Amino acid sequence: MAIEYICRYCHVHMGRIDSETLTESELGFDQLTPEERKDIITSDIFGNYHVHIVCESCQEVLEGHPERALLPSLFH
Numbered sequence: 001m002a003i004e005y006i007c008r009y010c011h012v013h014m015g016r017i018d019s020e021t022l023t024e025s026e027l028g029f030d031q032l033t034p035e036e037r038k039d040i041i042t043s044d045i046f047g048n049y050h051v052h053i054v055c056e057s058c059q060e061v062l063e064g065h066p067e068r069a070l071l072p073s074l075f076h
């Protein structure tokens with residue numbers, strides 16, 4: 001299985017972990033509430049996880065312009 005880390009705003013690919021052995025708690029998934037999980041983690045038809053996080057550039061935009069968090073995409 002693979003875990004892909006993708007920015008939720010600009011969809012930049014931020015990293016990938018290939019592992020058959022990592023547990024959900026090693027990935028930090030068990031720290032999330034069920035709502036957060038549904039929001040942050042999706043899985044594809046191959047059983048891989050997509051984890052939607054915020055990349056550094058989007059994080060910077062959000063810190064300067066918090067209102068833009070509501071927009072579907074951010075422009076760097």
Ligand SMILES: [Zn+2]
Nearest residue numbers: 007010055058
């Ligand atoms: Zn981004």
